[in-house]
Amino acid sequence: xxxxxxxxxxxxxxxxxxxxxxxxxxxxxxxxxxxxxxxxxxxxxxxxxxxxxxxxxxxxxxxxxxxxxxxxxxxxxxxxxxxxxxxxxxxxxxxxxxxxxxxxxxxxxxxxxxxxxxxxxxxxxxxxxxxxxxxxxxxxxxxxxxxxxxxxxxxxxxxxxxxxxxxxxxxxxxxxxxxxxxxxxxxxxxxxxxxxxxxxxxxxxxxxxxxxxxxxxxxxxxxxxxxxxxxxxxxxxxxxxxxxxxxxxxxxxxxxxxxxxxxxxxxxxxxxxxxxxxxxxxxxxxxxxxxxxxxxxxxxxxxxxxxxxxxxxxxxxxxxxxxxxxxxxxxxxxxxxxxxxxxxxxxxxxxxxxxxxxxxxxxxxxxxxxxxxxxxxxxxxxxxxxxxxxxxxxxxxxxxxxxxxxxxxxxxxxxxxxxxxxxxxxxxxxxxxxxxxxxxxxxxxxxxxxxxxxxxxxxxxxxxxxxxxxxxxxxxxxxxxxxxx
Ligand code: BGP
Numbered sequence: 001x002x003x004x005x006x007x008x009x010x011x012x013x014x015x016x017x018x019x020x021x022x023x024x025x026x027x028x029x030x031x032x033x034x035x036x037x038x039x040x041x042x043x044x045x046x047x048x049x050x051x052x053x054x055x056x057x058x059x060x061x062x063x064x065x066x067x068x069x070x071x072x073x074x075x076x077x078x079x080x081x082x083x084x085x086x087x088x089x090x091x092x093x094x095x096x097x098x099x100x101x102x103x104x105x106x107x108x109x110x111x112x113x114x115x116x117x118x119x120x121x122x123x124x125x126x127x128x129x130x131x132x133x134x135x136x137x138x139x140x141x142x143x144x145x146x147x148x149x150x151x152x153x154x155x156x157x158x159x160x161x162x163x164x165x166x167x168x169x170x171x172x173x174x175x176x177x178x179x180x181x182x183x184x185x186x187x188x189x190x191x192x193x194x195x196x197x198x199x200x201x202x203x204x205x206x207x208x209x210x211x212x213x214x215x216x217x218x219x220x221x222x223x224x225x226x227x228x229x230x231x232x233x234x235x236x237x238x239x240x241x242x243x244x245x246x247x248x249x250x251x252x253x254x255x256x257x258x259x260x261x262x263x264x265x266x267x268x269x270x271x272x273x274x275x276x277x278x279x280x281x282x283x284x285x286x287x288x289x290x291x292x293x294x295x296x297x298x299x300x301x302x303x304x305x306x307x308x309x310x311x312x313x314x315x316x317x318x319x320x321x322x323x324x325x326x327x328x329x330x331x332x333x334x335x336x337x338x339x340x341x342x343x344x345x346x347x348x349x350x351x352x353x354x355x356x357x358x359x360x361x362x363x364x365x366x367x368x369x370x371x372x373x374x375x376x377x378x379x380x381x382x383x384x385x386x387x388x389x390x391x392x393x394x395x396x397x398x399x400x401x402x403x404x405x406x407x408x409x410x411x412x413x414x415x416x417x418x419x420x421x422x423x424x425x426x427x428x429x430x431x432x433x434x435x436x437x438x439x440x441x442x443x444x445x446x447x448x449x450x451x452x453x454x455x456x457x458x459x460x461x462x463x464x465x466x467x468x469x470x471x472x473x474x475x476x477x478x479x480x481x482x483x484x485x
Contacts, residue, residue: 017139020431025078043055077458106144158205160225182241188321191249205219216298232311246319248282264331318378319379322380372422400468434448
């Protein structure tokens with residue numbers, strides 16, 4: 001027997017599609033009993049290269065609650081997917097989507113997060129979305145928590161900092177598994193769970209005014225609660241719907257050593273470990289030794305209950321999903337230069353960057369896929385990747401060849417990784433329809449194949465227009481990734 005064969009095509013059942021999040025598309029922020037979410041009290045960034053996500057303290061929170069308009073809080077209006085979902089899904093179907101990733105707004109189902117009874121009108125909305133997807137045989141991929149939670153849980157418990165939020169969450173997850181479980185095979189617990197180390201948008205905990213160390217303590221404790229909640233949700237899903245699969249979701253930030261100097265290589269490895277810590281717990285079921293050391297050295301003490309470790313080890317996820325936008329560079333002596341929205345790393349002189357300063361690295365995706373596969377040996381799913389750019393609408397058209405180039409280069413590298421032996425389930429590019437930016441709340445940072453007529457102030461007809469990339473992606477899906485021209 002000779003070993004002279006390897007995969008050179010995407011698997012026939014490869015899941016092509018797109019990904020969104022409730023707070024960036026739905027709007028209808030007060031409709032049908034929905035409660036206010038943490039995403040809806042975060043105001044716009046002051047400028048394009050600055051992040052707005054964590055500028056929440058008690059004063060800004062009070063001001064946001066008093067302000068009943070959508071003007072300064074674009075995530076309250078989204079792109080009004082709540083009322084356009086049928087037409088939007090029809091457009092996804094026209095492109096040939098096999099999968100659509102979206103998130104459920106917890107506060108549509110439980111307006112205060114810990115209500116005893118679910119809000120039927122909220123549940124019914126996602127039934128309608130699922131009906132529409134079923135019509136076109138588009139597989140749903142649902143994120144249970146994507147950068148938002150009911151604001152009432154922040155007010156009552158300071159979000160995930162308080163262990164009691166775990167039971168509120170598992171009540172919510174049990175409710176949605178029972179309601180939608182038969183129709184949904186793929187689920188994710190927390191979007192980009194690792195970004196909880198950055199604060200409010202992911203933990204729902206206000207920690208302004210604390211020292212850096214106190215902030216870290218609070219955030220890692222909140223994240224421990226999320227890791228336990230994630231394992232408990234995985235257990236529930238497996239019990240309630242044995243055929244369904246749970247995935248974890250990491251903002252993967254591959255980092256390269258700035259030089260071959262071993263001190264830089266070691267620093268890069270340590271930075272990488274902190275990124276991979278979360279998936280390590282969710283896949284391998286225990287806190288890795290390097291984090292125990294890090295916590296001890298930082299004076300961080302994670303409070304655990306006696307059976308937490310068992311919960312984590314008995315309920316690993318079924319597949320590993322991640323977002324991929326950029327890579328970073330690590331030096332032993334960091335200068336703190338920010339690259340992209342969540343990374344603190346040096347610039348890579350070999351790479352181009354987007355208008356928002358995110359460094360573009362298609363080959364890094366192949367490297368990442370190989371490393372993730374080597375480390376976990378579980379099926380991978382790229383659930384976000386894309387280019388935020390300023391699009392120009394000319395004569396009713398958008399010629400976004402830059403977006404096509406970006407996506408083509410990344411898809412080529414996915415194929416290389418598949419040839420390397422990586423098991424990849426699918427690809428949901430980020431923002432198939434223009435939506436509100438997570439980091440800056442701009443509308444003008446567009447990712448979509450579908451243009452949405454709305455500006456940063458919220459003016460516009462909300463009309464949906466197919467961009468050039470729409471027809472390109474249609475061709476990509478039709479040829480199962482063979483025709484990328
Ligand atoms: C990821 C988030 C998404 C998203 C995307 C693009 O980090 O999971 O919610 O929006 O990044 O980021 P942005 O919208 O800031 O350009």
